[in-house]
Amino acid sequence: MSTMTDRKNAAISRGVGMTTQIYADRAENAEIWDKDGNRYIDFAAGIAVVNTGHRHPKVMQAVKDQLDRFTHTCHQVVPYENYVALAERLNELTPGDFEKKTIFATTGAEAVENAIKIARHYTGRPGVVAFTGAFHGRTFMGMTLTGKVQPYKAGFGAMMPDVWHLPFPNDLHGVTQEDAVRALDKLFKADVDPQRVAAIIVEPVQGEGGFYEVPAGFMKKVRELCDEHGMLLIADEVQTGFARTGKLFAMEHHGVAADITCMAKGLGGGLPISAVTGRAEVMDSPMPGGLGGTYAGNPLGVAAAHAVLDVIEEEELCDRATRLGQRLKQRLAGLRDSVPEIVDIRGPGFMNAVEFNVAGTDKPNPEMTNRVREEALKRGLILLTCGVYGNVVRFLAPLTIPDAVFDEALNVLEESVMAARAA
Template sequence: MSRETISQSISVVHPISLSHGKNAEVWDTSGKRYIDFVGGIGVLNLGHCHPALVAAIREQATQLTHYAFNAAPHKPYLELMDRLTAFIPVGYPVSGMLTNSGAEAAENALKIVRGATGRTAVIAFDGAFHGRTLATLNLNGKVAPYKQKVGVLPGPVYHLPYPSADNGVTCAEALKAMDRLFSVEIDVDDVACFIIEPVQGEAGFLLLDSEFAQALRRFCDEKNILLIADEIQSGFGRTGQRFAFSRLGIEPDLILLGKSIAGGVPLGAVVGRKALMDNLPKGGLGGTYSGNPIACAAALATLDAMTDEQVHAWGARQEAAIVSRYQAWREQHLSPYLGRLTGVGAMRGIELAHADGTPAPKQLAQLLSLARDAGLLLMPSGKSRHIIRLLAPLTIEPAVLEEGLDILQACLKQLV
């Protein structure tokens, strides 16, 4: 099969062609097996072809494959929104809407906050990633490759340092930068919202400083600014809880959902305070495919599997295995390029760096190739593409997880 018909502006990490998968394993068209630590970039928390999701998709496909909810509501959408809003761990009344993707959820959130506040300015964070659509590009916390050659972007958007123990930026430094922003760059009364990832994904799995998160929540309350939590990658059990914002001791006003919400079927959502979600005119929200019945059926099956007990057990098991291995590697001086372990729960990054702490992207590229040849798929992240992000399905069998870590260990040892 030729790839000449595919835009060369699409970047591909692994030059293989996959044919099928089961839980945490995939096979390419030549029959070679791989352990999947990419998980569709965080989409497959329940693994490839989870039996309950496959059954739900098949059953729904015999009843109703599509209807535009704006034209006539359908049962899967109605049932999912009831279940989904009850699944959000906040103390206020929740409503929401379904979208086709996480980026579309972010776009709609921007409309919602503009309608609710009458303001337009948005504060985002260095290292952020919120999508590849035109408005979300400006929210992203780095230029290359997302903002190159596309001209003026929708705004106004301003960026602050992202405080995390994983990147060395302190709460005090971030608050000082925020004070400067409102002293020099923009009137605080013009700000509609802050948008933040509780755990940054693209930046290398950086956990937000909880002191800053709580200070930001207080600041937003004082200034009548809305707080959006992007849980597209960190949600649905990835950190060992339903959503990562709960770890920080805050409740956002709006929450962006996507990726693992429907086990691989395209779906996203924006949910939050009912008064905010209801402020636009009739017809201001919606979409032809948003909340497709088959996607809704897959999401309902996902929620059935996401019990608190199960989510905690999956996260704790995977976290224990990764942390134990990493600590052993450090004690063994496995590789001179083995840097920090970032993230939380089963959302973990392993940094590759030189002895002086500078990023080692060349070694990460080597690691991707070595691991792939050995039967393990990995995903890069970080500003310099020097952090491995580990996104194995939460449902991965313990033996398969250990096998994957064995391969990673052997490949780390070979880096030069």
């Protein structure tokens, strides 16, 4: 009899990578049970999607209520009120003291693609600046903006034109904030006229790149450069959004506002929906029909998003993210004396990471990092790795995780790190 893995290998393109061979049967809050009844604590949350937990009752009820009304009309054909109401909420909630407007799409990559389209249309310029280590999606513009070759760009041919990458400020890897600022200045003196650049796109905390946070001073410098040269600042908040960093949006930590904000993942609480919110005059630049999509702003995703925003506020999940992150980082800090491979513990709110090097060196240690993930999985804890060098474990448990389950997970994590070191 074929195993599920055999069936998967026979039926699905190998290009769809899989972190685990767990086949989910059901899930509740921060726990998943597979087809064989095995229980796992979920420290991935579908890559920061179910910040409000798997099947949050309020989100599920909102979806069920919408199911009883209608599931699709295509907003561009027959619009519906809750789409408008969600746009009104996001216009109010996203950082920036200016009039805003919103569009909806289905995925994070679509949000990024639309943000670039809008920025180019508004400015009349083709150029876009992104950063090394960035992740902005797997569509052609998304992977062009992404600052990591393997596995996202390798073998897919020529990338999109008029995209430049700059070094991301990261002291741990030898790029100071001053280095990054000099690189920005050099780019505009040596490689591209700033009057040709429509936008600079940045993740306030790099996701796939390793959970490195943009230094506050650098974000302000980027904002100043955008203002000086008439460029737009695009914040990719697809992974950082919706209470994950201890604020509803990570840009709130920086004291500056983006002109355009990209959202997805946590917005829908498990249902596919993404959004682009920006300055009203920027968002109004494209002509009717220039933006949209058949499933853009699907009624079920919109209903779920309303409930997600309610839950974040009612359950004070921004504050809870900060508390959970503090507990996790304290527990990891307690391992540093006995685990010299730990070189950094970081992250705002509950968007946290631990980075491993070969002990006593500055050489990344992806082997130990992967062993930590594997040891945790053996013990029923789902972890994700990331980083350009593959030497970072990232932590993305639901913000609603019960205290008892969280404590259990921390114990498993400690055992797994020690087991990985002893292997």
